[in-house]
Amino acid sequence: MKFYNTFSRKKEDFIPINKNEVKLYSCGPTVYNFAHIGNFRSFIFVDILKRYLQFKKYEVKHVMNITDVDDKIIKKCHIENLSLKEYTNKYQEAFFNDLEKLNIQEADVFPKATDHISEMVELIKKLLKKGIAYKTADGSIFFNISKFPEYGKLQKLNVDQMKKGERVETDEYNKDSVYDFALWKGYKPEDGDVFWETEIGKGRPGWHIECSAMSGKYLGKTFDIHTGGVDLIFPHHENEIAQSEGANGQKFVNYWMHCEYLGLKDSKMSKSLGNTVFIKDLLEKNYSTRAIRFVLLSVHYRQKLNFSTEQLDIAEKTLKKFDDFIYELQNVEMTNIKNEKIVNYTKEMLEEFEKMMDDDLNISASLGAVFTFLKKVNKFKINNKLSNLDKKNIIKSLKKIDSVLGVIFVEKTLGIDTVHMEEKLQTLKISEDEIEEKIEARNEARENKNWAEADRIRDELLNMGIELLDRKEGTTFKLKS
RNA sequence: GUCGGUAUAUCCAAGUGGCUUAAGGAGUCGGUCUGCAAAAUCGAUAUCAUGAGUUCGAAUCUCAUUACCGACUCCA
Numbered sequence: 070m071k072f073y074n075t076f077s078r079k080k081e082d083f084i085p086i087n088k089n090e091v092k093l094y095s096c097g098p099t100v101y102n103f104a105h106i107g108n109f110r111s112f113i114f115v116d117i118l119k120r121y122l123q124f125k126k127y128e129v130k131h132v133m134n135i136t137d138v139d140d141k142i143i144k145k146c147h148i149e150n151l152s153l154k155e156y157t158n159k160y161q162e163a164f165f166n167d168l169e170k171l172n173i174q175e176a177d178v179f180p181k182a183t184d185h186i187s188e189m190v191e192l193i194k195k196l197l198k199k200g201i202a203y204k205t206a207d208g209s210i211f212f213n214i215s216k217f218p219e220y221g222k223l224q225k226l227n228v229d230q231m232k233k234g235e236r237v238e239t240d241e242y243n244k245d246s247v248y249d250f251a252l253w254k255g256y257k258p259e260d261g262d263v264f265w266e267t268e269i270g271k272g273r274p275g276w277h278i279e280c281s282a283m284s285g286k287y288l289g290k291t292f293d294i295h296t297g298g299v300d301l302i303f304p305h306h307e308n309e310i311a312q313s314e315g316a317n318g319q320k321f322v323n324y325w326m327h328c329e330y331l332g333l334k335d336s337k338m339s340k341s342l343g344n345t346v347f348i349k350d351l352l353e354k355n356y357s358t359r360a361i362r363f364v365l366l367s368v369h370y371r372q373k374l375n376f377s378t379e380q381l382d383i384a385e386k387t388l389k390k391f392d393d394f395i396y397e398l399q400n401v402e403m404t405n406i407k408n409e410k411i412v413n414y415t416k417e418m419l420e421e422f423e424k425m426m427d428d429d430l431n432i433s434a435s436l437g438a439v440f441t442f443l444k445k446v447n448k449f450k451i452n453n454k455l456s457n458l459d460k461k462n463i464i465k466s467l468k469k470i471d472s473v474l475g476v477i478f479v480e481k482t483l484g485i486d487t488v489h490m491e492e493k494l495q496t497l498k499i500s501e502d503e504i505e506e507k508i509e510a511r512n513e514a515r516e517n518k519n520w521a522e523a524d525r526i527r528d529e530l531l532n533m534g535i536e537l538l539d540r541k542e543g544t545t546f547k548l549k550s
Numbered sequence: 551g552u553c554g555g556u557a558u559a560u561c562c563a564a565g566u567g568g569c570u571u572a573a574g575g576a577g578u579c580g581g582u583c584u585g586c587a588a589a590a591u592c593g594a595u596a597u598c599a600u601g602a603g604u605u606c607g608a609a610u611c612u613c614a615u616u617a618c619c620g621a622c623u624c625c626a
Contacts, residue, residue: 078554096626097626098626100560105626106626107620111626114626139624140624163598181601224554224621224622226552226621226622227552229552250608254606276624298625298626299620299626300620301625305625328626329555330620337619337625338626339624339625340624367563372556373556373620375553379596380562380576382576383561383575383577386575387575387576390575391587393589397589399592423574425564431564433562433564433573433574433575434564434565436564436574436575437564437573437574437575438574440575441573444590444591448591450590451591485553515585522587536589537588538588538589538590539584539588541567547590
């Protein structure tokens with residue numbers, strides 16, 4: 070299995086520190102607003118990565134931080150006259166809600182910055198002691214990049230040649246160098262009640278220190294994979310490396326994996342540009358959460374993705390294809406002979422899927438293998454040449470695929486004609502018998518070549534969300550997904 | 551200024567030297583099936599941005615050109 074490591078800018082064989090275990094840290098949300106679909110793209114990337122590692126039988130220990138204190142949050146709190154907790158709780162809840170909707174597996178730990186002040190203070194003390202950090206007159210503490218010669222090694226930038234003009238930094242913090250960054254921000258009156266009294270003074274943590282402190286606490290000084298959006302490479306991840314390696318004197322992260330932007334009409338989507346799309350916006354337009362998930366996962370994570378509702382339409386169609394495929398497996402007349410070809414198809418599909426995913430999560434090629442599989446199996450289905458054994462085999466392999474993709478919902482689709490169907494019909498106030506009666510009436514009309522009546526009945530049912538399928542063996546129905 | 555990325559059909563998107571006379575999905579056109587649709591199925595739809603070079607052989611490597619995008623400021 071190979072992953073592209075931002076650090077080396079190359080695909081590298083993945084070798085975890087401990088044989089069957091992967092320690093994974095992901096930069097999570099800053100809860101000062103709802104997370105937009107661009108944010109969720111990177112969280113879905115992590116989800117696919119994590120699920121695939123599990124698919125490969127690794128035990129994954131996953132930590133995702135929640136940033137619940139920073140400049141923007143404090144500002145907003147004051148505007149809305151809420152306490153830090155009141156303000157952030159709302160968005161935190163919304164975040165978890167959206168995670169669930171998008172079928173994103175929860176991390177093992179979601180540490181919050183405000184719960185780990187003491188760990189951050191410890192780390193800063195260590196840096197002060199080593200002389201890599203310094204305190205300024207206003208009580209702030211900065212990281213001194215000149216004491217960490219490797220600074221810039223992730224982003225591959227040369228500090229001396231960086232553009233300096235644009236960086237408008239006021240002198241409020243009295244930094245030695247403009248590139249020194251804050252570990253701790255000394256208290257200022259406008260911070261209001263957002264401060265901590267600590268050994269290193271009264272104030273609040275800088276943004277970067279939380280990830281170093283919390284990853285260290287939950288995953289150790291060196292861990293396997295660190296993820297985030299490409300926009301975090303610099304300065305955030307660069308600074309994390311400086312902090313952690315500066316304090317611990319050992320390698321921080323073995324594999325850095327970064328997710329590309331999601332864009333809208335050729336511009337990147339970000340909160341600061343104000344061109345954001347939220348999950349709820351799309352749900353209001355009646356798109357399903359699984360279609361959203363599908364769009365976000367179907368483009369390779371290192372490829373820019375230009376989001377559009379057209380892609381959602383295609384995704385809905387694609388998912389319907391899966392649903393129909395699985396659903397119709399039940400209607401096929403089953404023989405009892407195991408079909409060698411089907412055995413081969415499933416085997417080939419799973420092998421191809423794994424081979425492609427092993428290559429830095431090449432999801433497009435993996436999905437290609439799945440679609441090719443559907444096509445091949447459909448040919449058999451059409452001729453009623455499937456056995457129960459084949460069916461089991463097919464379902465089993467799709468479930469396996471979906472343990473990674475998380476969008477096909479094999480079980481749920483198979484359950485349509487039992488629990489789900491009953492519930493749905495109840496809300497539609499129609500019984501299965503009544504549907505059968507209508508189908509019969511329609512078939513009678515069809516025999517009499519009364520097409521108008523036949524189509525009327527079909528449309529009537531379709532409007533209720535019941536779709537008729539005319540097959541050689543007769544007419545069946547299913548719920549429209 | 552210093553670094554970096556991308557360019558494949560109408561659209562999305564695999565493919566990084568021969569297994570590809572370029573996967574897969576969507577669209578469009580035309581068959582099969584159907585009363586007609588839907589679904590399924592078969593077929594059609596690409597001189598791989600441009601120019602030069604390396605090679606027995608290039609979408610794939612090298613150089614140049616053009617276009618777009620990004621980092622160096624908060625951002626997933």
